[in-house]
Every structure is written in C-alpha cells, then in structure tokens.
Amino acid sequence: EAQVTQxxxxxxxxxxxxxxxTCSQNMNHEYMSWYRQDPxxxxxxxxxxxxxxxxxxxxxxxxxxxxxxxxxxxxxxxESPSPNxxxxxxxxxxxYPPNTDTQYFGPGTRLTVL
Amino acid sequence: GESVGLHxxxxxxxxxxxSIINCAYSNSxxxxxxxxxxxxxxxxxxxxxxxxxxDKRQGQRVTVLLNKTVKHLSLQIAATQxxxxxxxxxxxxxxxxxxxxxxxxxxxxVSP
Numbered sequence: 001e002a003q004v005t006q007x008x009x010x011x012x013x014x015x016x017x018x019x020x021x022t023c024s025q026n027m028n029h030e031y032m033s034w035y036r037q038d039p040x041x042x043x044x045x046x047x048x049x050x051x052x053x054x055x056x057x058x059x060x061x062x063x064x065x066x067x068x069x070x071x072x073x074x075x076x077x078x079e080s081p082s083p084n085x086x087x088x089x090x091x092x093x094x095x096y097p098p099n100t101d102t103q104y105f106g107p108g109t110r111l112t113v114l
Numbered sequence: 115g116e117s118v119g120l121h122x123x124x125x126x127x128x129x130x131x132x133s134i135i136n137c138a139y140s141n142s143x144x145x146x147x148x149x150x151x152x153x154x155x156x157x158x159x160x161x162x163x164x165x166x167x168x169d170k171r172q173g174q175r176v177t178v179l180l181n182k183t184v185k186h187l188s189l190q191i192a193a194t195q196x197x198x199x200x201x202x203x204x205x206x207x208x209x210x211x212x213x214x215x216x217x218x219x220x221x222x223x224v225s226p
Contacts, residue, residue: 004157031212040122042203043158043216050212058213090157097212098205099146105157 002027004106006091012112013081021076021109023091031094032074033058033103034066036087043090049074050097081113122201124221133191135220137204142185144206148214149178149189152201161189161202191222199224 004025013019025032033048035058045058049068063085065077074093078085089109094101127133139147145166150158164171164178164187171178177190187204204217 033213035216040218042218043205045213048212056212059215092157098148098214099207099209099211102148102160102163103214105159108155108157 002104004091004093004104006089006106006109008109009107010110012114014114015082016080019078019081021089021111023074023076023106024072025093025104026072027093027095027104028071029093029095029104030071031097031101032068033092034064034074034076035090035092036060037090038087046076081111083113085111086113087111122219122221124223126223126225127194129194129196129224129226131194133194133198133222135189135191135202135222137187137189137217139185139187139204139206139217141206141208141215143208145209146207147178147180147187148205148207149176150203150205152203152219154200158203194222194224196224196226198222
C-alpha cells in the first residue's frame with residue numbers, strides 16, 4: 001500500500017531533550033516536506049527537500065533540522081525542543097514539487113513539549 | 115480528538131444539501147490551487163485542484179471555482195453526506211516556488 005508513515009504518532013517530552021520524528025514513504029517520491037499545524041494558523045511549512053541531500057527552509061524553520069540521506073526517509077530533528085514547538089506535525093511527499101503534483105500526507109505526530 | 119478544529123469558521127448543513135466553502139488567497143501571482151480535506155485524526159487528503167488558466171473544474175460531487183480578479187476560491191460539494199464532515203483547506207502555489215501556502219481552514223459539519 002502506498003503510504004507516508006510517521007513515528008511516533010504521539011510524543012510527550014521535556015524542554016531541551018533532543019528528539020527525532022521519522023518520516024518514510026514507499027512511493028519513490030523525490031519531494032518531501034514537513035508541516036506543523038496549530039489551531040487558528042493552519043498548516044505551515046517547516047522544511048522541504050527536492051531530492052536526496054537537497055533541503056530548504058520553509059516558512060517556519062527555526063528550531064528544526066532535517067536530513068535527506070535516502071530518498072524514502074526525511075526525519076525531522078528538534079535539537080532542543082521548547083514549549084512553543086508543541087504542535088501537530090505532518091510529513092508529506094510527492095513525485096514533483098507541489099506546483100505540479102499532489103502531495104500525500106502522513107497521519108501526523110502530536111508533540112507536546114513540557 | 116484533534117484540536118485543529120478550534121477557532122475555525124464552521125459551516126453546518128443538512129445531509130443532501132449543497133455546500134459551498136470559500137477561501138480568499140493572498141498572492142496574486144499564485145497560479146495553482148488545491149483543496150484538501152482533513153478528517154479528525156488524519157492528515158490532509160487531496161480533493162481537487164485548479165490552475166489559474168481555468169475558472170472552473172469539476173470532480174466527483176465537487177466543483178472548484180476560481181475568481182482571480184478578487185483572489186477568491188470556492189469548493190462546492192453536491193449532495194453533502196455525513197462522511198463529508200471534516201476541515202477543508204485551500205492551498206496556493208506560485209510557479210517556480212516549491213512550497214504550498216495553506217489557508218486556515220473551514221470546518222464542515224453535516225447532520226443527518
């Protein structure tokens with residue numbers, strides 16, 4: 001089944017404790033992206049990647065890192081999480097960038113930083 | 115349940131009614147627009163898209179209308195069903211930019 005998977009689905013952590021949210025897709029997509037979703041603000045893009053070893057900042061990249069060492073994986077790294085990073089996170093992928101192709105979204109990761 | 119529905123404008127309809135969800139977009143240079151549906155506890159799901167060289171596009175039970183003059187996008191859902199209850203987002207993209215900008219969403223509630 002073609003899908004985007006994220007792990008973990010739920011995470012409660014404390015300020016400053018490094019964490020990684022994994023994202024994997026099995027569709028051989030080149031484009032991958034991370035979004036955060038907050039009440040009243042909608043989805044905002046954090047980082048995206050056009051291909052392996054190519055990553056770029058989105059609208060809200062501060063406090064986040066990403067890597068793209070393999071086509072299928074695009075982990076989101078929070079080196080020192082803070083409470084303002086409490087949010088619902090979505091990974092998405094598509095063959096091409098979103099101006100020419102439909103993005104497929106993962107199920108989401110609910111992160112709480114205490 | 116998810117808290118994404120808080121603070122959202124809400125449209126409440128009866129089953130069988132036609133629904134119209136509106137979206138005002140911000141960038142006059144945007145040339146590609148997408149509607150997504152997000153059910154509780156799930157990620158957004160593509161519904162329909164439209165490019166700026168069109169003003170109407172139809173899918174199965176859904177129609178998207180684009181008015182570039184006033185930067186307005188609408189999603190029409192015919193014969194709305196309880197399974198259509200979800201949050202609906204519009205998104206815009208500009209050629210040459212690899213990012214999507216999402217609207218804040220509208221919650222659609224369909225009662226039997």
